[in-house]
Amino acid sequence: MEKIKMQTPLVEMDGDEMTRILWQMIKEELLMPYVELNTEYYDLGLKKRDETDDQITVDAAEATKKYKVAVKCATITPNHARMDEYHLKKMWKSPNGTIRAILDGTVFRAPIVVKGIEPCVKNWKKPITIARHAYGDIYKNSEMYIDKPGKAELVFTGDDGEESRALIQEFKTPGVLMGMHNLDASVESFARSCFAYALDTNQDLWFGCKDTISKTYDARFKNIFQTIYEQEFKDKFEQAGLTYFYSLIDDIVARVMKAEGGFIWACKNYDGDVMSDMVSSAFGSLAMMTSVLVSPHGYYEYEAAHGTVQKHYYRHLKGEETSTNSVATIFAWSGALRKRGELDQNSELAAFADKLEKATIAVIEGGKMTKDLALITTLENPTVLNSRDFILAVKEELEKLL
Ligand code: NAP
Numbered sequence: 172m173e174k175i176k177m178q179t180p181l182v183e184m185d186g187d188e189m190t191r192i193l194w195q196m197i198k199e200e201l202l203m204p205y206v207e208l209n210t211e212y213y214d215l216g217l218k219k220r221d222e223t224d225d226q227i228t229v230d231a232a233e234a235t236k237k238y239k240v241a242v243k244c245a246t247i248t249p250n251h252a253r254m255d256e257y258h259l260k261k262m263w264k265s266p267n268g269t270i271r272a273i274l275d276g277t278v279f280r281a282p283i284v285v286k287g288i289e290p291c292v293k294n295w296k297k298p299i300t301i302a303r304h305a306y307g308d309i310y311k312n313s314e315m316y317i318d319k320p321g322k323a324e325l326v327f328t329g330d331d332g333e334e335s336r337a338l339i340q341e342f343k344t345p346g347v348l349m350g351m352h353n354l355d356a357s358v359e360s361f362a363r364s365c366f367a368y369a370l371d372t373n374q375d376l377w378f379g380c381k382d383t384i385s386k387t388y389d390a391r392f393k394n395i396f397q398t399i400y401e402q403e404f405k406d407k408f409e410q411a412g413l414t415y416f417y418s419l420i421d422d423i424v425a426r427v428m429k430a431e432g433g434f435i436w437a438c439k440n441y442d443g444d445v446m447s448d449m450v451s452s453a454f455g456s457l458a459m460m461t462s463v464l465v466s467p468h469g470y471y472e473y474e475a476a477h478g479t480v481q482k483h484y485y486r487h488l489k490g491e492e493t494s495t496n497s498v499a500t501i502f503a504w505s506g507a508l509r510k511r512g513e514l515d516q517n518s519e520l521a522a523f524a525d526k527l528e529k530a531t532i533a534v535i536e537g538g539k540m541t542k543d544l545a546l547i548t549t550l551e552n553p554t555v556l557n558s559r560d561f562i563l564a565v566k567e568e569l570e571k572l573l
């Protein structure tokens with residue numbers, strides 16, 4: 172077969188540890204034999220980030236603006252232990268944080284549903300995608316412990332000197348106090364990303380917050396979503412036969428448990444933090460999740476939801492066998508290649524991405540999987556494969572489909 176051509180490059184961001192090993196295997200075995208891979212390569216491995224004073228991360232994000240599609244390997248976010256391990260000049264910031272700050276946007280995470288890895292919630296038949304707002308609220312707060320009687324007030328001083336005040340509480344006994352905020356612009360771009368992604372993936376959008384209790388703060392989220400829906404998306408949703416559904420967060424939670432899935436659940440920052448862990452663990456594992464950052468300007472960055480799987484890497488370095496799940500990393504590549512195909516009207520490339528995913532799922536449903544899945548599968552007598560053999564099993568299946 173002739174290799175599939177790519178007109179436009181996509182941005183390739185390499186990473187660290189075990190996922191860097193998987194990255195190379197996936198390229199060599201599953202991509203390069205079939206696709207004339209056209210990527211602009213950025214090495215976000217920690218060593219290179221340190222050498223370039225993290226400029227490489229900024230460059231990779233800027234390149235994503237240029238080419239609109241990126242695929243990213245998991246990367247180390249340095250802490251004190253990593254400073255020593257890699258003799259770093261500085262405790263560099265999280266690359267994901269840096270990239271998100273440059274691209275702006277919302278992270279969408281969806282489980283990869285396969286037969287044999289069954290959700291704990293028996294009526295969930297289709298994936299539930301969580302869209303988490305990644306700015307503000309309690310993640311950017313100010314807090315105090317109050318240890319004596321007194322009055323707590325919310326004070327806003329305008330640049331014009333005008334002051335607004337609201338009483339929070341007259342403390343008679345000790346207690347706690349917190350201030351937080353969000354910005355219209357951030358909520359607007361969150362809403363646009365969610366509506367656009369719903370159209371893109373042909374799924375309904377659900378959003379919940381607590382506007383009955385929080386009549387200004389949460390009501391602002393509700394109103395921004397409603398206004399943007401009516402002004403920019405209602406017609407397109409109706410044409411596509413899709414629904415935008417708002418309800419109170421507790422009602423949404425109850426409905427999610429009774430639903431069969433197949434929709435996007437937009438969550439405020441804290442709700443998304445908590446609910447994405449619930450949804451992902453109920454569906455099986457972080458290694459069976461897709462994750463994509465969608466910016467309101469139409470940039471897409473695909474990644475795996477898990478980390479660099481450090482423990483497996485150290486075993487690999489000692490020459491021991493590993494059984495690391497590469498599914499999320501394979502799907503990061505297939506997601507990016509499909510999007511590249513869609514944007515360039517390259518249907519061959521998009522079809523290849525579909526087949527790569529199909530082959531991956533077929534291997535697991537056929538009873539061959541890595542150890543993490545073998546521990547939770549409902550299939551009897553699964554065959555446990557090592558990291559490379561799993562990828563080779565996908566290759567064998569892929570060749571049947573091509
Ligand atoms: P992790 O890499 O997600 O791994 C935690 C544990 O989860 C592993 O030890 C393994 O459990 C299991 N696991 C995760 N992914 C797996 C896979 N693909 N296949 C099989 N098992 C898998 O988290 P971490 O060890 O806490 O973090 C390691 C590094 O990753 C850190 O330096 C952190 O900064 C970075 N990180 C990066 C990203 C990102 O780039 N998106 C996200 C999170 C963390 P067992 O050991 O029990 O097999």
Ligand code: MG
Nearest residue numbers: 443444445448
């Ligand atoms: Mg969390």
